[in-house]
Amino acid sequence: MGDEGWRDQPKLMSAGVVEKVASALGEQFIRQGTPFSVVLHGGEPLMLGAKRLRALCDHLRSALPHPCGIHIQTNAVLLSEEIIDVLVAYDVGVSISIDGPAEVHDWFRKDHRDRGSHAEVRAGINRIVQRDDARPLLAGVLAVIDPRSDPLRVYKSLKETGAPSLDFLVRDGNWDQLPFGKVSPDSTEYGEWLASLVAIYLADPAPPRVRLLDDMMRILLGGSGQKEGVGETDYGIIIVEPDGRLAKNDTLKAAHPGADRFDRPWSIMRDSLAEFLVSEAYGDYYGEQRPLSPTCLACPDLKVCGGGMVAHRWRAANGFANPTIFCADQRLLIEKMRGALQREQAKAA
């Protein structure tokens, strides 16, 4: 699903916006006391280049000392030694987008010449893994699922990167536009793929972390989730666009163009972040992540799936008051997960 929101934004965040963002976030950290993370994402954030990235990180780290986190989500193609030096200097955590082995990754991820990017991404991962000072920055790799692929091949391929954690996303879609690979709302292609992954993961004698599965299983075991779109934890996510505009979670763009925008155009350049965070607009947006559908509210699995990603609940006829389009997948996955956990315990008893 295409994101066209960048068309009305400058290509780069200006130095003035960077300074304002850093100072506003620094003031917010002091005000609220509890730490939070800033994630640089795009597009491709490394297109900033080393010099601009250093300036950005310098401002952010000055305003947001540890334990606040600075992280970057990148395709790693531009992850040069010079860029890695910057990430090390400012302790910027790195998550790299790679979808599995070349034949899976290159199906969707191509460069502007229509060539698959897998080899370049793997080279970028190797550059960070091979440096003792940079390896601890690699928090994980993030894959978007192709339900036609072999989960075992994908798992092995991602594990071979040396990343300590793997994470998986479903492809965006909603009730008006089915996600790639899903033939109907009731079909369970993604649920079956993830259920296979559960079996692979639980049988691995030396498993990396698998964030999506860990979160769901931790909830089933009585713990809590820490991933957006899973469980009943609420997340306060704000997007700052290159021109300083404040926007809702950018994943909402998968619902419809402009779904991430506030009615009133808030801007970090003009408005106080403190006022924004207590505004009715922000409060309403924050509340929107909680499921509204009667189906969800009556569902025994709601505590595990949390209603899924808000964007995936969208239907033009009634907005977000629906279960996720992945509801059938989620229910199948949770059922298989419960069974797998019970079998594991029975096996060992």
Added chain:
Amino acid sequence: MKRAWKIADHTARRAVEEFDLAAPTGSVALRRLIEEVTNSAESCVSSAYNRTYHRHNR
């Protein structure tokens, strides 16, 4: 209406335990999760694993 929300306000609610956490398991991944849930629900909050990432699939 004014509400004092915070950035990254994680108000997790504990789910009802459905499994016997004292039961042994041969799965390394499961054992790791059981240890976390048993010892502390927030045991890995500060680790890199839990860093919050945005999606990157468009």
